[in-house]
Amino acid sequence: MRPLVLVALSLLSLSAWAQPPPCDSGSVFEDRNGNARRDHGEPGVLGVRVSDGVEIVTSDAQGRYTLPAVDGRTAFVIKPPGYTLPVRANGMPDYWHNLRTAPGPALKYGGIPVAVPACRDFALRRATPSPNRQAALSVLLFADPQPKSMADVGYYERDIIASAMQEGAIDMGHGFGKFHFLGGAADLGLSLGDIVHDDLALYPALNAATAKLGVPWLHVAGNHDLDFDATRDEDSLLTFRHHYGPDTFAWEEPEATFIVLDDVVYLPGPSPDMIGGLREAQFAFLERYLPTVPKERLLVIGVHVPFFDTAPDRETFRKADRARLFALLRPFPHVLLLSGHAHTQRHVFHGAASGWHGANPLHEYNVGAASGAFWSGAKDAAGIPDARMSDGTPNGYARLRVEAGGRYRLSWHPARLDASDAARTAAMSLHAPKVLRRGAYPAFGVYANVYMGRDDSRVEFRVDEGPWQPMVRVERPDPGLLAENMRDDQAERLRGYDRSPEAGRSRHLWRGVLPTDLALGEHRIEVRAFDAWHGEQRARTRYRLDDAKE
Incomplete structure (x- = not known):
């Protein structure tokens, strides 16, 4: 040789x-x-x-x-x-x-x-057991943090992370105010995809901000977390997996079982470049794992792309995959679906029309975005963009509280609230005209955007401590955001890096007709909404009646 x-x-x-x-x-x-x-x-x-x-x-x-x-x-x-x-x-x-x-x-x-x-x-x-642990499991839900730059990472840290830290801070009673302790904000955290906006080099900076909460954090992959230079779906989450590990996995707590699924199917080539769906390997995992899951716990499925179709004229989640998944979930009496992606907020209750055949409707909470409308809009005094979503929901985060026996509660937490503005609370925002002509035809209304409102939510209003009257749910643009659109239109120069989104149809908007046959002067409007998990929520505003000359 x-x-x-x-x-x-x-x-x-x-x-x-x-x-x-x-x-x-x-x-x-x-x-x-x-x-x-x-x-x-x-x-x-x-x-x-x-x-x-x-x-x-x-x-x-x-x-x-x-x-x-x-x-x-x-x-x-x-x-x-x-x-x-x-x-x-x-x-x-x-x-x-x-x-x-x-x-x-x-x-x-x-x-x-x-x-x-x-x-x-x-x-x-x-x-x-943590001394701060309550009877229920507390889970922070972030959808679409989606920074496109280091400036946006800064907004995420100062707006979302700081708000969650403040909410979880404890007053030690020594006169120096509240202090945040690692892990005090929640027991668990879950980000529902679009961790960043295409620039995957931002992962370390965003992770450093999230880690300030000291909470175990799980991540769902989104369509903006893809390696877009990959030539096939199998390679499209390699960088995501380098930073966050598996894109399909499970995590168990005494009160709930969490299953995270990558439901972004990458389609290199002509548009659209993705569709919602699942793969054979994921079904193999589910078929092996689900029979071992206790049915007395809440089963939480976390994905990015909603299971319902988000476009009226095309399939955005493959129906066959949805039906197959729903069939696997049918034996479980307590199931909650969590999704992101839409940059609006919505509750959907699946039934036979979408392939669910369980004893009760299957609840999907499509969580509003932490980035709101992609960190857009005019900045406030702290230099943070308005970031309101196209349905009028303020940017923020959600919280899931899970109790024994599969019971759960959900809440929405706007990132910034002005305590002096009674028309904007954590639960809703009100919009009403400032002045109307006394005796005018009653054709003008007060609007309540109830952020966690559902199709069957009860919303009422009254004027000057009068009798409560029902408000009517309407699907139209939020008038407060329409006014912001007008301010953007009339501005002679840019008011922010990106203007606020064009107001679109809100699915949680209610309207009540304001009376014009009252005395001249100011009148108080009060709105109450009955939240499915937290009871009665209220907000207040005012309008004035003036006489007018022809």
Whole structure:
């Protein structure tokens, strides 16, 4: 044999020896000293499931598991109730690792680097009750944070993160005001996709802002989280997965089971470049996992693209996939669907028309955007854009509270509120004319945009402590946003980086006709809305009646 051939074979042999085969086993253990490493005497945890998004295996009495090593997949532990996880350097929970033995496609934002991990041990710590923990599981819901620049990341931090920190702050009673403690804002956080707006290099900065909450945070992939230079759907979330791990996974708490699904099917080529739907591998995961899920808990499904069609003239979520998923969910008595993407807010109750055949309608909450209308609009005194959404909902975040037995409550939290403005509360905003002619035909109304309003919500108004009268739900643009559109139109120069969105149809708007046969002068308007989870909510405004000469 020639010397050069011998050298080449030797180098190949060394290369193969230096590159160990991917590990297909590991353990799940109780991390008693909190160092995220399995030390002598730390026991394994029996019965914990480990998955790669397709296969699911269970740890034995010593905590050991064996999971087939498939290149390109992400292995993760399904966090069991009663345990917490270590935190990575970026503040995210440490429950996954990617397997990449050969270079993937060359992508602008890097994708997943080659990494053949050693056998992965997953650390769990027994959860200790927090002194701030309430009877219900508290979950922060962010949809579409979607910064397109570092300036937008700054808005996200000062507007959304600061608001959540303030809401969760505690007054220690020492006269120095409220203080935020890590983990005090909630027990868990979930971002429902479009973590950034196409610029995936912003992930680290956004993560640093989110980590200030000190809350375990889960991420759904959105259509603006794609590697758009990928040539196939299978490679379109490689960079996302490098930062956030699996795009399909489960997470368990005593009160609820969370399943996160990537439902953005990337279609390279002509428009549209994506559609909502699921893949065979995801159905394989669901078919293996769902039979193990306790039915007394709330089952929460988190996605980005809504399950209902958002365009009147085309299918935006594949009907066959929706019907197949709904059939798998049918045995569960307590299910909540969470979605984002629309940059409006809406409650949808699925029935037979959309493929749901359960005993009760299936509730989908399409969560309003943290970025509102993409961080647009005139800035306030703090330099933060108005960011109102096209349906008139202020930007902000939602909160889900889950109690035992599958019961839950939802609420919307606007990022900024002026405490002196009684017409804009956390629950609604009012719009009414400032002055009307006394005796005029009663054709002008007060409008109430009830942010968490549903089709069957009861909304009433009264004038000057008079009798309560029903308001009528209307589907039309929010008049307050229409007025903002007019201010943008009439401005001689730009009022912000981007103007507020053109007002579109709001599905949670109510109208009441204002009387004009009252005394001259000012009159008080009061509106009350009956929230499905939090009872009566009120807001107030005024109008005036004047006489007019012909």
